Each structure stands twice: as C-alpha cells, then as structure tokens.
Amino acid sequence: MIERDVIILGAGPAGLSAAAELARLKVGKIAVLDREQAAGGIPRHCGHLGYGWNEFRRIMTGPAYARRLAETAGAAELKLGVTALRLEPGGVVQTTGAEGPQAWRGRAVLLALGARETPRSARLVSGARPWGVMNTGALQQFVYLHGKRPFERPVIIGSELVAFSTLLTLRHVKVRPAAMIEAGRRITAQRPGDWIARLAFGVPVLLDTRLIRILGHERVEGVEVDRGNGPERLDCDGVVFTGRFRPENALLAGSHLAVDPGTRGPAIDQLWRCSDPAYFAAGNLLRGIETAGQCWREGQAAARIIAATLLGKLAPPAASVPVQAAGALAYVYPQRLTAEDPIDPELLFFARARAATKGAIVLRGDDTVIWSRQIDALPERRIAWPVSPKDLQAHKSITVSLEPQA
Amino acid sequence: MAEFDRADVVIIGGGVVGCAIFRRLALAGLKPLLLEAGEDILSGASKGNSAILHTGFDAPPGSLEVVCMQAGYREYQAIRNRLNLPLVETGALVVAWNEEQLARLPAIVAQAHQNGVEDVTQISAEELRQREPQLAPHALGAVRVPGEHIIDPWSAPLAYALQGLAHGGRIRRGCTVSGGSFDGAWSLVTERGRITAGLVINAAGNFGDRVEAICRESPFKITPRKGQFVVFDKPAAQLVKSIILPVPTERTKGIVICRTAFGNLLVGPTAEDQETRDVAEVDEQALAMLIAKGQEMLPGLAEIGVNAVYAGLRPATQFKDYQISAQPERRWITVGGIRSTGLTAALGIAGQVGDLVAQHFHPMEESAPTWTPVPNLCEERPRPYQIGGEIVCHCEWVTRGEIEAALTGPLPAGDVGGLKRRTRAMMGRCQGFYCSAQVAAIAEGRITL
Ligand SMILES: Cc1cc2nc3c(=O)[nH]c(=O)nc-3n(C[C@H](O)[C@H](O)[C@H](O)COP(=O)(O)OP(=O)(O)OC[C@H]3O[C@@H](n4cnc5c(N)ncnc54)[C@H](O)[C@@H]3O)c2cc1C
Ligand SMILES: Cc1cc2nc3c(=O)[nH]c(=O)nc-3n(C[C@H](O)[C@H](O)[C@H](O)COP(=O)(O)OP(=O)(O)OC[C@H]3O[C@@H](n4cnc5c(N)ncnc54)[C@H](O)[C@@H]3O)c2cc1C
Numbered sequence: 001m002i003e004r005d006v007i008i009l010g011a012g013p014a015g016l017s018a019a020a021e022l023a024r025l026k027v028g029k030i031a032v033l034d035r036e037q038a039a040g041g042i043p044r045h046c047g048h049l050g051y052g053w054n055e056f057r058r059i060m061t062g063p064a065y066a067r068r069l070a071e072t073a074g075a076a077e078l079k080l081g082v083t084a085l086r087l088e089p090g091g092v093v094q095t096t097g098a099e100g101p102q103a104w105r106g107r108a109v110l111l112a113l114g115a116r117e118t119p120r121s122a123r124l125v126s127g128a129r130p131w132g133v134m135n136t137g138a139l140q141q142f143v144y145l146h147g148k149r150p151f152e153r154p155v156i157i158g159s160e161l162v163a164f165s166t167l168l169t170l171r172h173v174k175v176r177p178a179a180m181i182e183a184g185r186r187i188t189a190q191r192p193g194d195w196i197a198r199l200a201f202g203v204p205v206l207l208d209t210r211l212i213r214i215l216g217h218e219r220v221e222g223v224e225v226d227r228g229n230g231p232e233r234l235d236c237d238g239v240v241f242t243g244r245f246r247p248e249n250a251l252l253a254g255s256h257l258a259v260d261p262g263t264r265g266p267a268i269d270q271l272w273r274c275s276d277p278a279y280f281a282a283g284n285l286l287r288g289i290e291t292a293g294q295c296w297r298e299g300q301a302a303a304r305i306i307a308a309t310l311l312g313k314l315a316p317p318a319a320s321v322p323v324q325a326a327g328a329l330a331y332v333y334p335q336r337l338t339a340e341d342p343i344d345p346e347l348l349f350f351a352r353a354r355a356a357t358k359g360a361i362v363l364r365g366d367d368t369v370i371w372s373r374q375i376d377a378l379p380e381r382r383i384a385w386p387v388s389p390k391d392l393q394a395h396k397s398i399t400v401s402l403e404p405q406a
Numbered sequence: 407m408a409e410f411d412r413a414d415v416v417i418i419g420g421g422v423v424g425c426a427i428f429r430r431l432a433l434a435g436l437k438p439l440l441l442e443a444g445e446d447i448l449s450g451a452s453k454g455n456s457a458i459l460h461t462g463f464d465a466p467p468g469s470l471e472v473v474c475m476q477a478g479y480r481e482y483q484a485i486r487n488r489l490n491l492p493l494v495e496t497g498a499l500v501v502a503w504n505e506e507q508l509a510r511l512p513a514i515v516a517q518a519h520q521n522g523v524e525d526v527t528q529i530s531a532e533e534l535r536q537r538e539p540q541l542a543p544h545a546l547g548a549v550r551v552p553g554e555h556i557i558d559p560w561s562a563p564l565a566y567a568l569q570g571l572a573h574g575g576r577i578r579r580g581c582t583v584s585g586g587s588f589d590g591a592w593s594l595v596t597e598r599g600r601i602t603a604g605l606v607i608n609a610a611g612n613f614g615d616r617v618e619a620i621c622r623e624s625p626f627k628i629t630p631r632k633g634q635f636v637v638f639d640k641p642a643a644q645l646v647k648s649i650i651l652p653v654p655t656e657r658t659k660g661i662v663i664c665r666t667a668f669g670n671l672l673v674g675p676t677a678e679d680q681e682t683r684d685v686a687e688v689d690e691q692a693l694a695m696l697i698a699k700g701q702e703m704l705p706g707l708a709e710i711g712v713n714a715v716y717a718g719l720r721p722a723t724q725f726k727d728y729q730i731s732a733q734p735e736r737r738w739i740t741v742g743g744i745r746s747t748g749l750t751a752a753l754g755i756a757g758q759v760g761d762l763v764a765q766h767f768h769p770m771e772e773s774a775p776t777w778t779p780v781p782n783l784c785e786e787r788p789r790p791y792q793i794g795g796e797i798v799c800h801c802e803w804v805t806r807g808e809i810e811a812a813l814t815g816p817l818p819a820g821d822v823g824g825l826k827r828r829t830r831a832m833m834g835r836c837q838g839f840y841c842s843a844q845v846a847a848i849a850e851g852r853i854t855l
Contacts, residue, residue: 083797101794254640405601
C-alpha cells in the first residue's frame with residue numbers, strides 16, 4: 001500500500017489547483033495521479049486562447065495554461081500514466097499503469113476526474129455509423145496533439161460555448177465547417193455567439209434545426225436535417241457533436257460513493273465531501289462543464305477544506321440536511337448541508353435548468369419559502385446564487401425548484 | 407508472398423461461417439483460399455449479433471439448423487481453451503410477462519427436450535425473482551435454460567481464421583468476387599484479377615444469393631433482416647445474471663437482455679426487413695423503443711448510460727432452415743441463409759461442409775492441430791491492463807501493447823472496425839473522446855482512418 005496524506009485523482013485544472021494550494025498550506029505528502037501521459041486535463045489539447053484570466057491574469061492557450069498549472073503544483077508528486085480502477089472505503093484507490101497494479105491510500109482523496117461530451121451513440125442519432133463522427137475533445141486531440149485534419153467540411157452539432165472552441169480548432173487547420181446546427185430557437189452560448197460564428201468564421205448557423213440522420217458508408221457523406229419542412233440533405237464529410245457534457249463518473253458507478261442521478265457526479269455537502277468523508281470532489285466531475293477558471297477555484301476551495309480536516313481544524317461531518325432539485329431543474333448541488341461551520345461564510349448553490357425556462361427559482365426549507373428570484377434560465381448555463389447558511393440549518397430538508405411563469 | 411491466383415478450394419466470404427469452414431478445411435490439409443470483400447474479416451452479418459452461444463433448445467426440431475447449432479456448441483466448448491476463447495456461463499431465462507406467454511412455457515420446455523436439451527425446466531415466478539431480483543415484478547414465470555452462454559463474437563471467428571492460416575490457408579481481403587466461369591475448374595472474377603479454383607464454397611452471407619447466381623439460378627433469395635441494439639454501460643451488467651429471453655413469436659426470437667463478454671449489457675435486437683445488404687442503419691425511434699423495453703423489464707436500466715448502439719443484418723431467406731448443399735458437377739458448395747444462429751452453428755456448419763467435401767471432392771485428413779490462441783478481451787478473465795502497461799483506451803482499458811499486437815501478425819486489423827473488434831479500443835462509453843486521436847496515431851500507415 002502506497003500511503004500519502006492526500007491523493008488527488010486527475011491532473012486537470014481542478015486537481016492541479018488543489019495540489020498547488022495543499023502544497024502552499026504544507027499539508028504533508030501529496031500525490032496527483034493521472035491516466036494520461038501529460039498533465040493538464042482538457043486544456044492540454046485545447047490549443048486556442050481562452051484560459052488563465054481568473055487564475056494568472058493572463059489570457060493563455062490551453063497547453064500554456066496546462067504547463068503553468070503543472071508548475072504551480074510542482075511541490076506535489078505527479079504520477080502520470082496511472083489509471084485509477086477502483087475506489088474503496090477509507091481512501092483506498094486501486095490503480096494500474098506502466099508499473100503494474102498498485103494500491104494507494106490517502107488520508108484524504110480528491111476526485112477531480114473531469115467531464116466529457118456525450119457521444120453520438122448516447123444521443124441515439126439515426127443513420128449509418130461511418131468514420132468521421134466525433135466530439136470536440138477528440139477533434140482537438142487530432143488537431144492540436146497530432147497535427148491532423150480529420151475532415152474538410154464537417155457540420156457542428158450544438159451551440160454551447162464549446163462549439164466555438166470547435167470553430168477555433170477547425171480554423172487552426174483551415175477547415176471551414178458546412179454549418180453549425182442547433183435544435184433550439186437560439187444559440188446556447190452567451191451572445192454574441194451567433195454573429196461571431198457568422199461573421200468571424202463565415203459559418204451558417206442553422207437554428208431550430210434538428211439533425212435527423214447521418215449518411216455515408218465508410219465515411220460521412222452528409223447529414224439529413226429537418227428545419228420544419230421535412231428532411232433536407234446537407235453535404236459534409238464529418239460530424240462534430242459538441243457539448244452535453246457528462247461527468248467522467250465510471251469510477252463512481254462501481255464504488256461505495258453516493259451518486260446524484262441529476263448531476264451524475266458524486267453527491268457532496270457544502271464542504272466538497274462525498275458520502276465517504278475520506279473522499280472529496282471538485283471540478284467538472286461534479287456536474288459536467290464549467291470554465292477551467294471555475295474548476296480551478298473549486299479545486300482550491302476543496303484543498304482548503306482538506307487541509308483544515310487533516311490539520312484537525314474541522315470536525316468530521318455530522319447529521320446533514322438533504323437538498324433536492326424540483327420543478328424544471330435538472331439538478332442542484334451541493335446535495336447535502338451539514339451542520340459544521342462552513343469555511344466560506346457565503347454558501348453557494350449551483351443548479352441547471354432542464355430546458356429554457358422563464359420563471360422563478362424558489363428555495364424552500366421544509367415548506368417555507370426562504371428565498372426566491374426571477375430568472376430566465378437556459379439549460380446550458382449555470383444558475384448560481386449565494387445563500388446564508390444561517391437561513392438553512394433549522395430545516396429538515398431543502399428543496400430548490402425552478403417554477404415556470406404561468 | 408503467397409500466391410493468390412489459384413487454389414484447390416476457394417471460400418467466398420469471411421464471416422464467422424466462412425472462417426469456420428476455412429479452419430476446418432485447412433486442418434484437413436486443403437490449403438483453402440478465403441476471399442473477403444471487406445477490408446477485414448467479419449464485415450457482414452458477423453459484425454453485429456447478440457453473441458449468445460445457443461443450445462438449440464428453441465430451434466425447429468429435426469432441422470439442419472439444430473444439428474449444426476448443437477455440433478457447433480459442443481465443438482466450441484471443446485476447443486475454446488486451446489484458442490483462449492471465453493465462455494460466460496450465464497444460462498438463460500425465457501420470461502413470461504403475461505398469462506398468454508405463461509401458457510406457452512410448457513410447450514417451450516417440451517420442444518427443448520425434443521431437441522435433446524434435457525436440463526431445461528419451467529420455474530415459478532418466485533424462483534425467477536430469487537434468481538433475478540432486479541427484474542420487473544410483473545414477470546409471471548420462466549423457462550430456465552442453463553446451457554445458453556455468452557461468447558466473444560469477434561475473437562472466435564478471428565481464432566478460427568488464424569488457425570486456418572497456421573495450417574497453410576490463405577486469406578485475401580478487399581477482394582470481391584463479382585462473377586466467374588466454369589470449365590471443369592472455376593475462374594472467378596475479382597477486382598484483383600482472375601482466380602482459379604478447383605472448388606468454390608459460397609459463404610457470402612447477405613450476398614449469398616448474388617454469389618450463388620455465379621453458379622446457378624439461386625434457389626433462395628436473401629432479404630436482410632436488420633437487428634438494432636443498445637449497449638448499456640458496465641454497471642448494467644450487475645443487474646442480471648442470466649440472459650433474459652422473451653417468449654418467441656413466429657418471426658423472431660424477440661428482444662433479449664443479455665450481458666456481453668466485455669462486461670456490458672445489451673438490449674435488442676429488432677427485426678426489420680430491408681433491401682440494402684451492406685449498410686445497417688440505426689434509427690432513433692427503434693433505439694428509444696429498445697431502451698423503453700429494456701427499462702420495462704429491468705427498471706434499474708433507467709439509471710445507466712448508453713455506451714453504444716449498433717445494428718446487424720441477418721441473412722434471412724424465404725426458408726427457415728439453412729441452405730447447405732453441394733453441386734458436385736459444378737464443383738460448388740452452397741452455405742446460405744445462416745440467419746440468426748450462425749455464431750453458434752459455425753463450427754457445426756464447417757463440419758457439414760467438411761463432410762460434403764469428403765463425399766464429393768477431396769479426402770479430408772485430420773492433422774495434429776496447431777493452436778492459435780487469441781488475446782483475451784473478456785472482462786471475466788485476466789486482461790493485460792491488470793498486469794500493467796500504458797493504457798490508451800480508458801473506457802475499455804486497452805493497452806498500447808494490445809493495439810500494436812492487433813496491427814501486426816498474420817491477420818492484422820484491416821480497418822478501424824477490425825481494430826475495434828480486435829481490441830475494444832474506442833468501443834466504450836466515451837466512443838473515442840479520449841483516445842481516438844491517439845489510436846489513429848498508433849495505427850497510422852497501417853490502416854486508414
Ligand atoms: C473542447 C473544450 C474546450 C474548452 N475551452 C475552454 C476555454 O477556452 N476556457 C475555459 O475556461 N474552459 C474551457 N473548457 C473547459 C475546461 O477545459 C474544463 O472545464 C476543465 O478542463 C475542467 O477541469 P477538471 O480538472 O475538472 O477536469 P479535466 O480537465 O477533464 O481533467 C480531468 C483529469 O482527470 C484524469 N482522469 C480521469 N479519470 C481518471 C482515472 N480513472 N484515473 C486517473 N486519471 C483520471 C483525466 O485524464 C484528466 O487529466 C473547454 C473544454 C472543452 C472540452
Ligand atoms: C441481430 C443479430 C443477432 C444475432 N444473434 C446471434 C446470436 O446471439 N447467436 C448466434 O449464434 N448467432 C446470432 N446471429 C446470427 C449470426 O450473426 C449470423 O448467422 C452469422 O454472422 C452469419 O455469418 P455468415 O458468415 O454466414 O455471414 P456474414 O458474416 O455476412 O459473412 C459473409 C461475408 O461474405 C463477404 N462477401 C459477401 N459477398 C462477397 C463477395 N462477392 N466476394 C467476397 N466476399 C463477399 C461479406 O463481406 C461478409 O463478410 C445474429 C445475427 C444478427 C444480425
């Protein structure tokens with residue numbers, strides 16, 4: 001058994017910022033394990049600008065940001081090419097890699113395993129299954145890590161922020177997409193997304209358009225879309241499915257840790273603790289996509305809690321109050337509140353709408369309304385709001401609901 | 407470089423059936439030449455099935471099909487250890503979900519016994535619940551078939567092909583037979599030139615009638631019957647121990663819930679006739695229907711993600727039974743219409759073909775076999791990642807060494823599909839988000855991506 005004070009699983013922005021913070025707080029021996037051969041997580045292959053402003057007050061490319069993160073975590077031991085296979089009670093992690101199977105034990109284990117996009121298969125898209133259908137994550141690795149151009153004229157499915165990363169990635173290898181296709185009425189990413197796509201990239205943005213079928217035998221030859229008047233063919237040689245992120249949660253499924261079916265991530269309390277208090281979680285594993293900066297902040301915040309725990313400054317978790325999502329909300333987290341003094345005086349809730357909804361977000365303690373606010377929610381945008389812990393602790397259960405306007 | 411322009415025996419089609427025949431004839435010293443249209447073996451019906459090794463309990467009594475299935479079933483078990491092929495001994499339960507189906511269970515037991523599958527019994531709803539507590543509570547009873555098992559549908563034919571190669575057989579891929587003429591020997595037309603053959607065996611699956619037309623007016627017509635599947639992520643495999651079969655109808659075995667050798671769970675297949683013979687499209691409604699059906703029978707599936715979807719084409723004809731016969735005067739053997747049980751029956755079919763060859767064409771001498779064990783992909787047996795190595799595909803835990811091995815050797819992967827089938831790389835929950843670029847880089851120059 002390899003013993004460390006803290007084991008961090010995942011060397012992305014969340015894991016590396018936690019490592020840096022723990023090293024700064026001199027918590028003890030810290031090991032960061034990652035299954036890839038290089039540190040950095042997603043930014044490793046995200047070769048365009050868009051990272052670093054929150055953390056380093058500089059706008060950087062993903063790879064530069066990944067290197068910078070790894071430097072800041074320099075005091076921690078970084079083990080690459082090590083895959084966590086199983087999580088066991090009490091902070092025991094079974095791994096494999098070039099050195100063979102190993103068992104690690106941490107007094108605390110931070111799960112920072114990230115998230116990935118939903119592939120074509122799980123979207124149940126009709127048609128043939130030719131080569132040339134991929135997610136942005138794969139496209140970026142072809143382009144930025146291997147210098148390849150997998151297609152010449154793909155369509156992009158979806159208009160979340162990451163779809164603009166797809167555009168940038170394609171532009172890097174001088175590929176002009178045939179179209180960006182969005183099933184909704186409006187672009188999901190914050191404005192001015194659509195005019196950026198149209199003007200800066202010259203890419204037609206088809207709103208209210210449903211992808212109904214992929215054509216081609218060996219390789220993609222086109223897609224069929226429906227813009228309200230039945231099937232129309234669009235010629236293309238690739239399809240990039242963007243967004244619809246889901247936590248990289250396979251390790252949780254086989255483990256003893258409680259998983260929230262809404263987020264598909266681990267259920268945590270407001271102090272980043274999983275149902276086994278030896279385990280903590282931060283970053284995209286909690287719910288799917290946020291910016292790297294947000295994941296970085298979460299890693300840092302979780303690191304402070306871990307430090308306080310290991311230094312004996314924080315009581316072990318006591319009785320907790322469940323927090324539930326209701327109405328048009330897909331999820332809310334933290335999924336539990338415990339009675340200990342929070343380290344951060346302001347408690348933040350994060351939630352996401354299932355579909356575009358105009359209405360009110362209402363927080364109830366048992367049956368009493370504690371707090372409410374009008375919002376115009378989009379499914380791909382985070383809803384976050386601070387609440388005072390004092391308001392909440394007296395209740396047996398807390399429900400957060402998104403209630404559409406009548 | 408082996409000569410590819412003549413052979414005593416040419417087999418057309420490198421599906422599971424063609425590969426098993428290839429093995430049988432190579433073991434008998436006939437040095438067969440197998441021609442496959444696709445860039446790799448298993449480009450047709452054999453690339454997408456349910457991977458069940460059937461006992462033949464529900465096959466038509468007295469049919470050639472049941473004879474081949476049962477011979478295939480026995481031979482698979484006899485040789486599988488030497489070829490390092492898995493057998494997941496799940497057993498099956500034919501579950502009755504309503505009174506009408508319940509009433510039909512005794513007949514299923516009787517038919518099984520008639521087919522010689524003696525250990526088949528009917529069990530009560532209570533015993534069913536004990537065996538499969540996660541199954542939806544409205545099940546009324548079941549027939550238990552302890553001998554139905556699960557295998558790896560791709561490694562088995564690969565092992566047959568490799569053993570045939572080790573015994574002097576040859577395989578030419580990317581070689582479609584489009585015509586031929588006969589003057590005591592066959593001269594087959596392919597895009598790679600003419601090939602002279604002393605005997606031709608048609609194992610062309612969904613193109614069986616077209617290839618048959620080279621020899622004679624085809625006595626059967628193929629209407630491919632598509633089967634779509636949904637593959638659920640690994641935690642789903644914990645939900646059931648047995649294969650869950652429905653009470654069959656005239657047309658199909660119906661929708662099955664079945665673990666895979668790779669540790670997933672699949673729900674399918676549909677049964678849809680189509681004209682196209684080489685493309686099996688999936689379709690959103692059918693997939694959604696399968697998910698709904700799966701959840702209805704196994705409510706726990708609602709919590710579990712879909713990893714993959716696929717479709718396969720059964721080479722169905724107007725006949726229920728296999729179409730296997732010899733035309734001695736035309737030096738031709740027909741192996742057609744191996745519809746929905748060919749994975750199980752392949753070795754048995756190969757035995758039948760061997761008998762026809764011995765009877766009409768060539769003596770068959772058994773030699774001491776050289777065994778060609780294949781890499782194990784089955785989750786229940788040791789896999790390389792457990793020993794260690796650089797993992798490239800993180801969902802299926804495929805090492806760089808496994809990918810390299812699949813790209814070399816006597817029958818390297820011929821295309822992406824072949825590489826996936828040999829390694830499972832990119833076949834997991836992320837479908838290549840994390841590893842496809844890396845796999846492509848490893849395969850560069852060897853297969854085109
Ligand atoms: C295409 C794309 C473009 C983006 N562009 C931007 C942008 O411009 N600006 C921005 O701010 N954000 C961007 N983002 C979002 C940002 O990259 C992510 O939010 C951030 O990387 C998440 O950090 P993380 O640490 O939670 O997870 P990740 O970065 O995903 O890191 C998780 C790490 O865990 C490792 N891991 C997973 N499972 C295991 C295991 N079993 N064993 C060992 N290790 C494991 C992985 O290898 C990985 O290194 C983009 C995301 C994508 C996909
Ligand atoms: C949905 C589904 C579920 C099934 N489930 C099971 C199961 O659980 N258990 C079981 O035992 N069986 C099952 N089967 C049946 C099994 O998959 C088939 O019976 C078997 O694959 C048929 O193999 P084959 O070799 O006859 O045909 P194929 O695999 O189609 O092989 C024929 C080959 O010939 C090649 N070819 C065609 N024309 C030419 C030409 N002119 N020149 C050169 N090559 C040519 C094709 O490319 C192809 O590779 C299932 C089938 C399906 C579709």
